[in-house]
Amino acid sequence: MGREVLKTVLQTEDTELCAAVDIQGAGQDAGLLIGSEQVGINIATNLKEALTISGAEVLVDFTGPRSVLNNVKTALEVGARPVVGTTGLSREDIEAIAALAGQKRVGCIIAPNFAIGALLMIKFASEAAKYFPNVEIIEKHHDQKLDAPSGTAIKTAEAVIEHRGDYEQGLALEEEKIPCSRGGKMPGGIRIHSVRLPGFVAQQEVIFGGAGQTLTIKHDSISRESFMPGVITAIRAVMRLEGVVYGLENLIFE
Structure with missing residues (x-):
């Protein structure tokens, strides 16, 4: 999913890849990771550092249930808006994220499915x-x-x-x-x-x-391509939101 998101963000006119973070492949160019030409952005391993240095406005998270909560909290702390496709968050986790997003006055979208x-x-x-x-x-x-x-x-x-x-x-x-x-x-x-x-x-x-x-x-x-139109929709929408939206249907079927 991470590779598919990289491809989509790079190919979409109104989005720009600012950073890429993974615990594997540190230092590798993100473009080479997806079988494309070099894009000048190397894979980082420290999320907070990558968000702070790059000034990224949106974090797209497709990691795992053990790391997603800390990733979202890190993004909100530095003012980046999370778009979360990782499942496994409990209701208590979502409530904690909502409280922090409200405190920071930034948007966050948590979507169990983007298709x-x-x-x-x-x-x-x-x-x-x-x-x-x-x-x-x-x-x-x-x-x-x-x-x-x-x-x-x-x-x-x-x-x-x-x-x-x-x-x-x-x-x-x-x-x-x-x-x-x-x-x-x-x-x-x-x-x-x-x-x-x-x-x-x-x-x-x-x-x-x-x-x-x-x-x-x-x-x-x-294929994982099925999720990408929804991911791009969420990236665009989260910029005008304040607080947490749980489920992309709440934006699409308004």
Whole structure:
């Protein structure tokens, strides 16, 4: 994702690459990292130093759940506006980020998914939940993804619960012969099943069951290019925001 963001920022007329940070590849030219010509910006390892020296206005974070919170706090402390695609932040983490962003009076966008099709999937699922209260979610990602379930699955479940309310579906006496074989259960009653295998980028199915019928809403990200229009939209939007926006749909579907 970091490489894809580098390509997109370099190719977009109204964005400029100011710095690139990674714990690997220190000193390597960012252009060479993505198989392009040199761009004169070397990979740094100290985020605060890179943001301060470069004067970057926006930080795009696609790191990991163990480092994202500190990265966002670092950006806000120096006045850079975070656009966060890393999942794994807890509700308490998001509240802490919102408090700091409000204190600094700068914008921050946290988006579990930047693909427009995935946002539409969540929107359609929340509408379907009004008529089909029985629902389960299956999300499939590459085997290098650290957190489960995905942020998109959690966001989908939250959107469904918001429209249908809490609902205990299935059998109360259901017995799992193997623990968690029925997936993880969200507060509100929705089960989420996570698959991690090579070959996937990101895929999700929201399956609704009703009397004599099922309804499936499915989205596939075939390549990481699918996320880039949303990333650029967020980079532009965060410059006019103050405080935290959780979910790109809150900007696109206003």
